[in-house]
Amino acid sequence: MKAMKSMKDLFMHELGDLYHAENQLLKTLPRISERVSSEELKSALKEHTEETKEHVHRLEECFKQMGEKTSAHECQAMQGIIAEAEEILAQEEDGELIDAALIGAAQKVEHYEIAGYGTVTEWAKTMGQNEVARILGQTLSEEEKADGLLTKLARGGINQGAIKQ
Amino acid sequence: MKAMKSMKDLFMHELGDLYHAENQLLKTLPRISERVSSEELKSALKEHTEETKEHVHRLEECFKQMGEKTSAHECQAMQGIIAEAEEILAQEEDGELIDAALIGAAQKVEHYEIAGYGTVTEWAKTMGQNEVARILGQTLSEEEKADGLLTKLARGGINQGAIKQ
Numbered sequence: 128m129k130a131m132k133s134m135k136d137l138f139m140h141e142l143g144d145l146y147h148a149e150n151q152l153l154k155t156l157p158r159i160s161e162r163v164s165s166e167e168l169k170s171a172l173k174e175h176t177e178e179t180k181e182h183v184h185r186l187e188e189c190f191k192q193m194g195e196k197t198s199a200h201e202c203q204a205m206q207g208i209i210a211e212a213e214e215i216l217a218q219e220e221d222g223e224l225i226d227a228a229l230i231g232a233a234q235k236v237e238h239y240e241i242a243g244y245g246t247v248t249e250w251a252k253t254m255g256q257n258e259v260a261r262i263l264g265q266t267l268s269e270e271e272k273a274d275g276l277l278t279k280l281a282r283g284g285i286n287q288g289a290i291k292q
Numbered sequence: 293m294k295a296m297k298s299m300k301d302l303f304m305h306e307l308g309d310l311y312h313a314e315n316q317l318l319k320t321l322p323r324i325s326e327r328v329s330s331e332e333l334k335s336a337l338k339e340h341t342e343e344t345k346e347h348v349h350r351l352e353e354c355f356k357q358m359g360e361k362t363s364a365h366e367c368q369a370m371q372g373i374i375a376e377a378e379e380i381l382a383q384e385e386d387g388e389l390i391d392a393a394l395i396g397a398a399q400k401v402e403h404y405e406i407a408g409y410g411t412v413t414e415w416a417k418t419m420g421q422n423e424v425a426r427i428l429g430q431t432l433s434e435e436e437k438a439d440g441l442l443t444k445l446a447r448g449g450i451n452q453g454a455i456k457q
Contacts, residue, residue, distance in 0.1 A: 128379040134455045137393050144376070203375045204400060207368035211309070214293040228302050231411040235369060238403035245443070246396040253451040278410070286418040290299045 128200075138250045139193065143200035145243050146186045150199065152236060153179055155209050159233065162216055163226045165288075168280050172233070175273045182266045189251075189259050208235045223288030230281045237274035244270060293365075303415045304358065308365035310408045311351045315364065317401060318344055320374050324398065327381055328391045330453075333445050337398070340438045347431045354416075354424050373400045388453030395446045402439035409435060 131137050156179060160172035190197040212232040218225060244267035251260035296302050321344060325337035355362040377397035383390060409432035416425035 128383070131380075131383050131385055131389065131393060133457065134389065134392065134451075137389065137396075137454075141396065203372035204369060204404075205372070207370070207372035208404075210368045215296075218293070218296050220296055224296065224299065224302070227299065227415070228296065231302075231306065231407075234407040234411060235404060238407035239369075239400060242396075242400040242403035242439075246399060246446075249443075249446055249451060250392070253455050274407075278414075281411075281414055286299075286414060289302075290418050292298065 134250055134254060135193070138247060138254065139190075139195055139198075140200060141243060141247050141250070142186060142189055142193075143198050144202045145240070145247065146183070146190075146197065147199040148202040148205035148239065148243070149179055149183050149186065151202065151205050151209055153183065155212060158216060159212065159229055163229055164222050165226050165280065165285055168226055168230070168285065171273070171276050171280065178269050178273070182269070185262050185266055189262055192256070192259050192262075204239055205236070208232070208239060211235070220292070222292055223285050224292040226285050227281060227289035230277050230285065234274055234277050237270050237277065240270045241267065241274065299415055299419060300358070303412060303419065304355075304360055304363075305365060306408060306412050306415070307351060307354055307358075308363050309367045310405070310412065311348070311355075311362065312364040313367040313370035313404065313408070314344055314348050314351065316367065316370050316374055318348065320377060323381060324377065324394055328394055329387050330391050330445065330450055333391055333395070333450065336438070336441050336445065343434050343438070347434070350427050350431055354427055357421070357424050357427075369404055370401070373397070373404060376400070385457070387457055388450050389457045391450050392446060392454035395442050395450065399439055399442050402435050402442065405435045406432065406439065 156172060156176045160169050160176060163169050187197050215228045215232055244263055248260050248263045248267055251263055321337060321341045325334050325341060328334050352362050380393045380397055409428055413425050413428045413432055416428055
Protein backbone atom coordinates (compact mmCIF):
# COMPACT_ATOMS: atom_id res chain seq x y z
CA MET A 128 0.00 0.00 0.00
CA LYS A 129 1.42 3.38 -0.98
CA ALA A 130 1.37 6.30 1.46
CA MET A 131 -2.21 7.47 2.19
CA LYS A 132 -2.23 11.28 2.37
CA SER A 133 -5.87 12.10 1.64
CA MET A 134 -9.37 10.63 1.57
CA LYS A 135 -9.04 10.38 -2.21
CA ASP A 136 -5.95 8.15 -1.71
CA LEU A 137 -7.95 5.89 0.63
CA PHE A 138 -10.89 5.88 -1.76
CA MET A 139 -8.84 4.97 -4.86
CA HIS A 140 -7.07 2.21 -2.94
CA GLU A 141 -10.37 0.71 -1.77
CA LEU A 142 -11.85 0.99 -5.28
CA GLY A 143 -8.82 -0.97 -6.56
CA ASP A 144 -9.32 -3.58 -3.82
CA LEU A 145 -12.99 -4.03 -4.81
CA TYR A 146 -12.02 -4.18 -8.51
CA HIS A 147 -9.60 -7.03 -7.78
CA ALA A 148 -12.15 -8.75 -5.52
CA GLU A 149 -14.96 -8.59 -8.14
CA ASN A 150 -12.66 -9.91 -10.87
CA GLN A 151 -11.55 -12.84 -8.70
CA LEU A 152 -15.19 -13.54 -7.93
CA LEU A 153 -16.09 -13.58 -11.63
CA LYS A 154 -13.79 -16.60 -12.03
CA THR A 155 -15.26 -18.50 -9.06
CA LEU A 156 -19.01 -17.72 -9.11
CA PRO A 157 -19.73 -19.67 -12.35
CA ARG A 158 -17.99 -22.75 -10.84
CA ILE A 159 -20.10 -22.43 -7.68
CA SER A 160 -23.33 -22.14 -9.70
CA GLU A 161 -22.36 -25.24 -11.72
CA ARG A 162 -21.65 -27.22 -8.53
CA VAL A 163 -24.92 -26.60 -6.65
CA SER A 164 -27.93 -28.94 -6.94
CA SER A 165 -30.88 -26.68 -6.09
CA GLU A 166 -32.28 -25.15 -9.28
CA GLU A 167 -33.41 -22.03 -7.41
CA LEU A 168 -29.94 -21.52 -5.92
CA LYS A 169 -28.29 -22.16 -9.30
CA SER A 170 -30.49 -19.57 -10.93
CA ALA A 171 -29.83 -17.01 -8.14
CA LEU A 172 -26.06 -17.54 -8.49
CA LYS A 173 -26.19 -17.24 -12.28
CA GLU A 174 -28.13 -14.00 -11.99
CA HIS A 175 -25.59 -12.70 -9.47
CA THR A 176 -22.75 -13.59 -11.87
CA GLU A 177 -24.37 -11.30 -14.45
CA GLU A 178 -24.72 -8.57 -11.79
CA THR A 179 -21.05 -9.04 -10.87
CA LYS A 180 -20.02 -8.33 -14.50
CA GLU A 181 -22.01 -5.10 -14.24
CA HIS A 182 -20.32 -4.27 -10.89
CA VAL A 183 -16.93 -4.51 -12.63
CA HIS A 184 -18.11 -2.08 -15.34
CA ARG A 185 -19.47 0.28 -12.68
CA LEU A 186 -16.12 0.32 -10.86
CA GLU A 187 -14.41 1.18 -14.18
CA GLU A 188 -16.90 4.03 -14.57
CA CYS A 189 -16.06 5.25 -11.04
CA PHE A 190 -12.31 5.29 -11.80
CA LYS A 191 -13.14 7.34 -14.92
CA GLN A 192 -15.38 9.78 -13.02
CA MET A 193 -12.54 10.27 -10.51
CA GLY A 194 -10.15 11.09 -13.36
CA GLU A 195 -7.96 8.06 -12.63
CA LYS A 196 -6.84 4.98 -14.57
CA THR A 197 -8.47 1.68 -13.56
CA SER A 198 -6.04 -0.10 -11.28
CA ALA A 199 -6.48 -3.30 -9.21
CA HIS A 200 -4.98 -3.88 -5.75
CA GLU A 201 -4.53 -7.49 -4.68
CA CYS A 202 -7.40 -8.23 -2.29
CA GLN A 203 -6.03 -10.77 0.19
CA ALA A 204 -9.33 -10.99 2.07
CA MET A 205 -11.28 -12.09 -1.01
CA GLN A 206 -8.46 -14.51 -1.88
CA GLY A 207 -8.92 -16.07 1.58
CA ILE A 208 -12.71 -16.21 1.23
CA ILE A 209 -12.38 -17.85 -2.21
CA ALA A 210 -9.77 -20.34 -0.90
CA GLU A 211 -12.37 -21.45 1.68
CA ALA A 212 -15.01 -21.81 -1.06
CA GLU A 213 -12.54 -23.90 -3.10
CA GLU A 214 -12.22 -26.35 -0.20
CA ILE A 215 -15.98 -26.88 -0.35
CA LEU A 216 -15.96 -27.22 -4.16
CA ALA A 217 -13.35 -29.98 -3.76
CA GLN A 218 -15.59 -32.05 -1.43
CA GLU A 219 -16.85 -35.41 -2.72
CA GLU A 220 -20.40 -34.98 -1.38
CA ASP A 221 -23.20 -33.56 -3.49
CA GLY A 222 -26.72 -32.27 -2.94
CA GLU A 223 -28.14 -29.90 -0.37
CA LEU A 224 -25.30 -30.42 2.11
CA ILE A 225 -22.86 -28.87 -0.34
CA ASP A 226 -25.48 -26.29 -1.33
CA ALA A 227 -25.78 -25.22 2.34
CA ALA A 228 -21.99 -24.98 2.68
CA LEU A 229 -21.69 -22.96 -0.55
CA ILE A 230 -24.45 -20.58 0.57
CA GLY A 231 -22.33 -19.95 3.70
CA ALA A 232 -19.26 -19.27 1.55
CA ALA A 233 -21.20 -17.01 -0.83
CA GLN A 234 -22.59 -14.99 2.08
CA LYS A 235 -19.02 -14.31 3.23
CA VAL A 236 -18.34 -12.92 -0.25
CA GLU A 237 -21.48 -10.77 -0.11
CA HIS A 238 -20.68 -9.44 3.35
CA TYR A 239 -17.11 -8.57 2.34
CA GLU A 240 -18.56 -6.56 -0.53
CA ILE A 241 -21.29 -4.99 1.63
CA ALA A 242 -18.56 -3.70 3.98
CA GLY A 243 -16.35 -2.48 1.11
CA TYR A 244 -19.10 -0.80 -0.93
CA GLY A 245 -20.62 0.64 2.26
CA THR A 246 -17.29 2.33 3.01
CA VAL A 247 -16.59 3.70 -0.48
CA THR A 248 -20.18 4.97 -0.84
CA GLU A 249 -19.80 6.98 2.39
CA TRP A 250 -16.37 8.29 1.33
CA ALA A 251 -17.70 9.33 -2.11
CA LYS A 252 -20.53 11.25 -0.39
CA THR A 253 -18.04 12.93 1.97
CA MET A 254 -15.95 14.02 -1.02
CA GLY A 255 -19.07 15.47 -2.71
CA GLN A 256 -18.78 12.88 -5.52
CA ASN A 257 -22.53 12.37 -5.72
CA GLU A 258 -22.69 10.52 -9.04
CA VAL A 259 -19.93 8.12 -7.94
CA ALA A 260 -21.77 7.58 -4.63
CA ARG A 261 -24.98 6.83 -6.55
CA ILE A 262 -23.24 4.22 -8.76
CA LEU A 263 -21.53 2.53 -5.79
CA GLY A 264 -24.74 2.65 -3.72
CA GLN A 265 -26.55 0.79 -6.53
CA THR A 266 -24.02 -2.06 -6.31
CA LEU A 267 -24.23 -2.02 -2.49
CA SER A 268 -27.96 -2.49 -2.68
CA GLU A 269 -27.59 -5.43 -5.12
CA GLU A 270 -25.06 -7.14 -2.81
CA GLU A 271 -27.46 -6.73 0.12
CA LYS A 272 -30.30 -8.13 -1.96
CA ALA A 273 -28.18 -11.14 -3.05
CA ASP A 274 -27.26 -11.83 0.59
CA GLY A 275 -30.92 -11.67 1.65
CA LEU A 276 -31.93 -14.07 -1.15
CA LEU A 277 -29.27 -16.58 -0.05
CA THR A 278 -30.62 -16.48 3.53
CA LYS A 279 -34.14 -17.02 2.17
CA LEU A 280 -33.04 -20.05 0.11
CA ALA A 281 -31.13 -21.57 3.05
CA ARG A 282 -34.15 -21.17 5.35
CA GLY A 283 -36.64 -22.11 2.65
CA GLY A 284 -35.60 -25.75 2.34
CA ILE A 285 -31.88 -26.18 1.59
CA ASN A 286 -30.79 -26.39 5.27
CA GLN A 287 -33.64 -28.83 5.98
CA GLY A 288 -32.60 -30.91 2.97
CA ALA A 289 -28.95 -30.81 4.08
CA ILE A 290 -29.71 -32.25 7.53
CA LYS A 291 -31.41 -35.28 5.98
CA GLN A 292 -28.24 -36.25 4.06
CA MET B 293 -10.72 -29.48 5.23
CA LYS B 294 -11.70 -33.06 6.10
CA ALA B 295 -14.57 -34.79 4.30
CA MET B 296 -17.95 -33.16 5.07
CA LYS B 297 -20.55 -35.89 5.47
CA SER B 298 -23.20 -34.18 7.59
CA MET B 299 -24.48 -30.78 8.71
CA LYS B 300 -22.74 -31.37 12.03
CA ASP B 301 -19.42 -31.73 10.12
CA LEU B 302 -20.07 -28.41 8.37
CA PHE B 303 -21.11 -26.79 11.63
CA MET B 304 -18.05 -27.95 13.62
CA HIS B 305 -15.75 -26.82 10.80
CA GLU B 306 -17.32 -23.35 10.70
CA LEU B 307 -17.20 -23.09 14.50
CA GLY B 308 -13.45 -23.86 14.31
CA ASP B 309 -13.04 -21.22 11.59
CA LEU B 310 -14.77 -18.59 13.75
CA TYR B 311 -12.70 -19.66 16.78
CA HIS B 312 -9.50 -19.08 14.82
CA ALA B 313 -10.83 -15.79 13.42
CA GLU B 314 -11.82 -14.42 16.86
CA ASN B 315 -8.44 -15.37 18.35
CA GLN B 316 -6.57 -13.65 15.52
CA LEU B 317 -8.75 -10.62 16.03
CA LEU B 318 -7.96 -10.51 19.75
CA LYS B 319 -4.31 -9.89 18.85
CA THR B 320 -5.09 -7.09 16.37
CA LEU B 321 -8.03 -5.18 17.89
CA PRO B 322 -6.02 -3.74 20.83
CA ARG B 323 -3.39 -2.43 18.38
CA ILE B 324 -6.12 -0.80 16.28
CA SER B 325 -7.68 0.85 19.35
CA GLU B 326 -4.25 2.17 20.40
CA ARG B 327 -3.64 3.59 16.92
CA VAL B 328 -6.87 5.61 16.48
CA SER B 329 -7.17 9.28 17.47
CA SER B 330 -10.90 9.73 18.09
CA GLU B 331 -11.67 9.06 21.76
CA GLU B 332 -15.17 7.81 20.92
CA LEU B 333 -13.78 5.35 18.37
CA LYS B 334 -11.04 4.23 20.76
CA SER B 335 -13.63 3.56 23.46
CA ALA B 336 -15.90 1.63 21.03
CA LEU B 337 -12.97 -0.53 19.90
CA LYS B 338 -11.88 -1.22 23.48
CA GLU B 339 -15.41 -2.25 24.38
CA HIS B 340 -15.53 -4.52 21.34
CA THR B 341 -12.22 -6.11 22.38
CA GLU B 342 -13.87 -7.10 25.69
CA GLU B 343 -16.86 -8.47 23.78
CA THR B 344 -14.50 -10.44 21.52
CA LYS B 345 -12.99 -12.16 24.59
CA GLU B 346 -16.52 -13.16 25.55
CA HIS B 347 -17.18 -14.41 21.97
CA VAL B 348 -14.19 -16.75 22.31
CA HIS B 349 -15.60 -18.15 25.58
CA ARG B 350 -19.01 -18.59 23.97
CA LEU B 351 -17.51 -20.56 21.09
CA GLU B 352 -15.77 -22.81 23.65
CA GLU B 353 -19.15 -23.31 25.34
CA CYS B 354 -20.69 -24.25 21.97
CA PHE B 355 -17.99 -26.87 21.31
CA LYS B 356 -18.77 -28.30 24.78
CA GLN B 357 -22.54 -28.29 24.19
CA MET B 358 -21.94 -30.19 20.93
CA GLY B 359 -19.87 -32.79 22.82
CA GLU B 360 -16.70 -31.92 20.91
CA LYS B 361 -13.23 -30.68 21.83
CA THR B 362 -12.44 -27.03 21.01
CA SER B 363 -10.52 -27.02 17.76
CA ALA B 364 -9.42 -24.09 15.55
CA HIS B 365 -9.30 -24.17 11.73
CA GLU B 366 -7.02 -21.67 10.07
CA CYS B 367 -9.24 -18.86 8.79
CA GLN B 368 -7.56 -17.55 5.64
CA ALA B 369 -10.26 -14.92 5.08
CA MET B 370 -9.68 -13.26 8.46
CA GLN B 371 -5.91 -13.50 7.87
CA GLY B 372 -6.43 -11.55 4.63
CA ILE B 373 -8.68 -8.96 6.31
CA ILE B 374 -6.13 -8.49 9.11
CA ALA B 375 -3.25 -8.22 6.61
CA GLU B 376 -5.14 -5.30 5.00
CA ALA B 377 -5.62 -3.67 8.44
CA GLU B 378 -1.87 -4.09 9.11
CA GLU B 379 -1.10 -2.10 5.96
CA ILE B 380 -3.14 0.78 7.38
CA LEU B 381 -1.52 0.47 10.84
CA ALA B 382 1.88 0.80 9.11
CA GLN B 383 0.96 4.16 7.48
CA GLU B 384 2.83 7.27 8.63
CA GLU B 385 -0.24 9.51 8.75
CA ASP B 386 -2.25 10.02 11.93
CA GLY B 387 -5.60 11.49 12.88
CA GLU B 388 -9.04 11.08 11.38
CA LEU B 389 -7.75 9.94 7.97
CA ILE B 390 -6.29 6.82 9.57
CA ASP B 391 -9.37 6.51 11.81
CA ALA B 392 -11.61 6.49 8.71
CA ALA B 393 -9.42 3.84 7.05
CA LEU B 394 -9.38 1.69 10.21
CA ILE B 395 -13.18 1.94 10.53
CA GLY B 396 -13.37 0.53 6.98
CA ALA B 397 -11.04 -2.34 7.93
CA ALA B 398 -12.93 -3.05 11.17
CA GLN B 399 -16.24 -3.16 9.28
CA LYS B 400 -14.79 -5.88 7.03
CA VAL B 401 -13.99 -7.85 10.19
CA GLU B 402 -17.53 -7.31 11.52
CA HIS B 403 -19.15 -8.32 8.23
CA TYR B 404 -17.05 -11.48 8.00
CA GLU B 405 -18.29 -12.40 11.45
CA ILE B 406 -21.90 -11.42 10.69
CA ALA B 407 -21.83 -13.84 7.73
CA GLY B 408 -20.15 -16.62 9.76
CA TYR B 409 -22.31 -16.31 12.87
CA GLY B 410 -25.43 -15.88 10.70
CA THR B 411 -24.66 -19.23 9.04
CA VAL B 412 -23.84 -21.21 12.20
CA THR B 413 -26.89 -19.80 14.02
CA GLU B 414 -29.15 -21.06 11.21
CA TRP B 415 -27.41 -24.45 11.13
CA ALA B 416 -27.73 -24.84 14.92
CA LYS B 417 -31.47 -24.10 14.66
CA THR B 418 -31.83 -26.64 11.83
CA MET B 419 -30.08 -29.28 13.99
CA GLY B 420 -32.48 -28.50 16.88
CA GLN B 421 -29.55 -27.21 18.98
CA ASN B 422 -31.58 -24.36 20.44
CA GLU B 423 -29.24 -23.39 23.29
CA VAL B 424 -26.25 -23.30 20.92
CA ALA B 425 -28.30 -21.21 18.47
CA ARG B 426 -29.21 -18.82 21.30
CA ILE B 427 -25.53 -18.38 22.31
CA LEU B 428 -24.37 -17.83 18.72
CA GLY B 429 -27.29 -15.49 18.02
CA GLN B 430 -26.20 -13.34 20.96
CA THR B 431 -22.73 -12.89 19.44
CA LEU B 432 -24.28 -12.24 16.00
CA SER B 433 -26.34 -9.43 17.45
CA GLU B 434 -23.25 -7.88 19.13
CA GLU B 435 -21.31 -7.99 15.83
CA GLU B 436 -24.21 -6.26 14.06
CA LYS B 437 -24.38 -3.64 16.80
CA ALA B 438 -20.60 -3.02 16.60
CA ASP B 439 -20.86 -2.59 12.81
CA GLY B 440 -23.73 -0.11 13.20
CA LEU B 441 -21.79 1.91 15.79
CA LEU B 442 -18.77 2.13 13.44
CA THR B 443 -21.01 3.48 10.64
CA LYS B 444 -22.46 6.02 13.08
CA LEU B 445 -18.98 7.20 14.15
CA ALA B 446 -17.78 7.48 10.53
CA ARG B 447 -20.86 9.52 9.56
CA GLY B 448 -20.86 11.47 12.82
CA GLY B 449 -17.65 13.40 12.19
CA ILE B 450 -14.67 11.14 11.47
CA ASN B 451 -15.15 11.10 7.67
CA GLN B 452 -15.65 14.89 7.69
CA GLY B 453 -12.49 15.26 9.78
CA ALA B 454 -10.58 12.94 7.42
CA ILE B 455 -11.37 15.00 4.32
CA LYS B 456 -9.89 18.13 5.94
CA GLN B 457 -6.50 16.45 6.40
